[in-house]
Amino acid sequence: MKRIETxxxxxxxxxxxxxxxxxxxxxxxxYFLNNxxxxxxxxxxxxxxxxxxxxxxxxxxxxxxxxxxFDFNEYSSCDIVFIWNKKVSVERACFENIFNDLNKAxxxxxxxx
RNA sequence: UUUGUAAAUUAAAUAGUCGCGUAUAGCAAAUUCGAAAGAAUGCGUACGAGGAAAGUCCGGGCCCCAUAGAGCAAAGAUGCUUGAUAACGUCAAGCGAGGGUAACCUUAGGGAAAGUGCAACAGAAAAUAACCGCAAAAUUAACGUUAGCGUUAAUUUUGUAAGGAUGAAAAGGCGAGGUAAGAGCUCACCGUAGAAAUAGUAAUAUUUCUAGCCGUGUAAACCCCAUCUGGAGCAACACCGAGACUAGGAGGUUAAGACUGCUCGUCGUCUCCUUAAAUUGGUGGCAAGAGAUAUAUAGCAAUAUAUAUACUAGAUAAAUGACUAUUCACGACAGAACCCGGCUUACAGAUUUACAAAAUAA
RNA sequence: GCCGAUAUGGCGGAAUUGGUAGACGCACUGGAUUCAAAAUCCAGCGGGAAACCAUGUGGGUUCGAGUCCCACUAUCGGUA
Numbered sequence: 001m002k003r004i005e006t007x008x009x010x011x012x013x014x015x016x017x018x019x020x021x022x023x024x025x026x027x028x029x030x031y032f033l034n035n036x037x038x039x040x041x042x043x044x045x046x047x048x049x050x051x052x053x054x055x056x057x058x059x060x061x062x063x064x065x066x067x068x069x070f071d072f073n074e075y076s077s078c079d080i081v082f083i084w085n086k087k088v089s090v091e092r093a094c095f096e097n098i099f100n101d102l103n104k105a106x107x108x109x110x111x112x113x
Numbered sequence: 114u115u116u117g118u119a120a121a122u123u124a125a126a127u128a129g130u131c132g133c134g135u136a137u138a139g140c141a142a143a144u145u146c147g148a149a150a151g152a153a154u155g156c157g158u159a160c161g162a163g164g165a166a167a168g169u170c171c172g173g174g175c176c177c178c179a180u181a182g183a184g185c186a187a188a189g190a191u192g193c194u195u196g197a198u199a200a201c202g203u204c205a206a207g208c209g210a211g212g213g214u215a216a217c218c219u220u221a222g223g224g225a226a227a228g229u230g231c232a233a234c235a236g237a238a239a240a241u242a243a244c245c246g247c248a249a250a251a252u253u254a255a256c257g258u259u260a261g262c263g264u265u266a267a268u269u270u271u272g273u274a275a276g277g278a279u280g281a282a283a284a285g286g287c288g289a290g291g292u293a294a295g296a297g298c299u300c301a302c303c304g305u306a307g308a309a310a311u312a313g314u315a316a317u318a319u320u321u322c323u324a325g326c327c328g329u330g331u332a333a334a335c336c337c338c339a340u341c342u343g344g345a346g347c348a349a350c351a352c353c354g355a356g357a358c359u360a361g362g363a364g365g366u367u368a369a370g371a372c373u374g375c376u377c378g379u380c381g382u383c384u385c386c387u388u389a390a391a392u393u394g395g396u397g398g399c400a401a402g403a404g405a406u407a408u409a410u411a412g413c414a415a416u417a418u419a420u421a422u423a424c425u426a427g428a429u430a431a432a433u434g435a436c437u438a439u440u441c442a443c444g445a446c447a448g449a450a451c452c453c454g455g456c457u458u459a460c461a462g463a464u465u466u467a468c469a470a471a472a473u474a475a
Numbered sequence: 476g477c478c479g480a481u482a483u484g485g486c487g488g489a490a491u492u493g494g495u496a497g498a499c500g501c502a503c504u505g506g507a508u509u510c511a512a513a514a515u516c517c518a519g520c521g522g523g524a525a526a527c528c529a530u531g532u533g534g535g536u537u538c539g540a541g542u543c544c545c546a547c548u549a550u551c552g553g554u555a
Contacts (some may be wrong), residue, residue: 042428052448053448054448064132065436
C-alpha cells in the first residue's frame with residue numbers, strides 16, 4: 001500500500017482524539033488508534049490561525065515526507081493524527097526534529113521496532 | 114558623482130537519489146474496489162502556482178430564477194471635459210484647485226436665488242441683521258442767559274453697517290473723496306458675477322464691456338439634475354446512481370395487537386408497485402481566451418487593425434517536498450480552486466531607461 | 476471558495492438628523508458600620524506630573540467626527 005490514505009470526515013478525527021493514545025513531542029503531537037481497515041490512515045491538522053497558507057502547506061509536506069521514511073509492518077492498521085504544537089513557533093520547524101518526534105512516538109506505540 | 118522623480122523587467126540557479134498531482138489510441142496486467150453510477154494498479158514519457166495566485170472592493174463572461182415587451186416609482190451607485198473599452202467606480206490626454214526649488218505628485222472636482230434642515234459654546238447678531246454706538250428731529254426736565262436761545266440728561270421717531278472683547282465663519286478687501294452721521298454713494302487697484310469677441314471638439318483660458326456686488330458655510334445632511342443598475346451566484350447549474358420518513362394503490366394473513374365480548378369490517382403488521390424526497394456517491398461544468406508576446410501601421414496616449422509565434426496547472430481535505438553536493442546577490446511578500454479586465458493591500462533585493470536639482474571637471 | 480455581520484474602561488452595555496464621550500450595571504480600591512466577615516451606606520475607579528492622548532488601525536469630508544466616506548486589521552456567523 002504505497003499510496004497514503006487519509007482521514008477525511010470530522011467524526012473520524014473526533015474518534016481518534018477521544019479514544020486514542022497520544023504522545024507529545026517537541027514540535028508535533030501524535031494521536032494513535034487501531035482500526036479495522038487493514039492499512040494505515042493519517043490525518044494532519046494545523047490551525048489556520050497559526051500562520052498563512054504557504055507555511056501550513058510546508059508543515060504538512062514535512063510531516064508527510066518524514067512519515068514516508070518509516071517502514072511499517074505489512075499488517076499494521078491504525079489511524080494516526082498529527083497536530084502541530086502551538087507553543088512552538090512555525091519558523092523553527094525542520095525535518096530532523098519532526099523525524100525524531102515521530103520516531104519516538106512510533107516506538108512508544110510499538111508500531112515499529 | 115550625489116540626492117531625488119517617473120516608468121519597466123526580474124522574483125536564485127545546476128546536478129543526483131527517494132517521493133507527489135494530472136494527461137497518455139506507449140508497454141504490461143485482464144484483475145481489484147463499489148449496492149450502482151463509476152473509479153483504480155506497475156513501468157515509461159510529457160507537463161505541473163503568482164506579481165500580487167491575497168483582500169473580495171468594482172465591472173463583465175457563463176449560468177439559474179423572475180419577466181410577453183417596455184416604462185414610472187422605490188432602492189442603490191457614479192458625478193470637471195474629451196476620448197479608449199465588452200464593461201467599469203478603470204485607463205489615457207487635457208482643464209481647474211492644492212503641494213514641491215524642480216523633475217513631478219495629489220485631487221468624490223455638477224447644483225446652495227427649486228425647497229427643507231443644521232451652524233453647539235461664545236457673541237449685539239449665525240441669515241428677510243439695529244442690542245450698544247454714531248447722527249438728526251420732537252417732547253420733557255435741570256442749569257445758564259444777552260429772554261432769541263444754548264448746554265446737559267431722559268424718552269420717542271427717523272437715518273446709519275464706520276466701531277463693538279466673540280467665533281471656524283460677521284455681510285467684498287484696502288485707500289482717497291464724500292456726508293448731519295454714514296454707506297460702492299463716487300473713484301483707483303485687487304477680487305466676484307454676467308455678457309460679447311478670440312483660441313479650443315469641450316472643460317476652460319485671454320481680452321473688452323457691464324453690474325457696485327441683495328443674500329455666509331454645509332449636498333462625504335436630506336435633496337435636485339444627468340447617467341447607470343432585475344435578483345442570485347460554479348457550494349450556480351446539468352446529468353447518472355442509491356434512498357429514510359410521508360402519501361396512495363394492489364395482494365396475503367391471524368403469529369402478537371387496537372376499535373370490541375364474538376363475527377364482518379377498519380387500522381396496524383408483512384410483501385410488491387407508484388409517488389415523494391431528508392440524506393448521500395459519482396460525472397460534467399473545468400481550461401484556446403473580449404487572452405499573451407513580437408513586429409508593422411494609425412494615434413500625443415489609453416487603445417485599435419493586420420501579420421507571425423507559442424500555448425495539456427486543473428485538484429476536491431486539495432499536487433512542487435526531503436536528503437546530498439556546488440555556486441552567488443545568501444533568497445522578501447506569499448499557494449491556483451469557474452474564467453477574464455481593473456482597483457487596493459503586502460514585499461528582501463537586483464537590473465534597465467528617461468528626466469530634475471546641486472556640486473565638480475572639460 | 477462564496478455570502479454576510481460586528482468592534483466603545485477589566486467585563487457587559489448606553490450615547491436620538493455630527494456639538495462637553497464614557498450614562499447605567501457588574502467587578503475592583505479606600506473609608507464608615509462590626510469582636511470579625513457578609514449585607515448596607517459614602518467616596519473613588521482609562522493613560523499621563525501636566526499639557527494632552529484615548530471609541531480596532533490609518534487617511535479624508537467638516538469649524539468640529541464614536542456617528543458620514545474610503546482603505547486595512549481582528550473576531551463571529553451562514554452556505555454543500
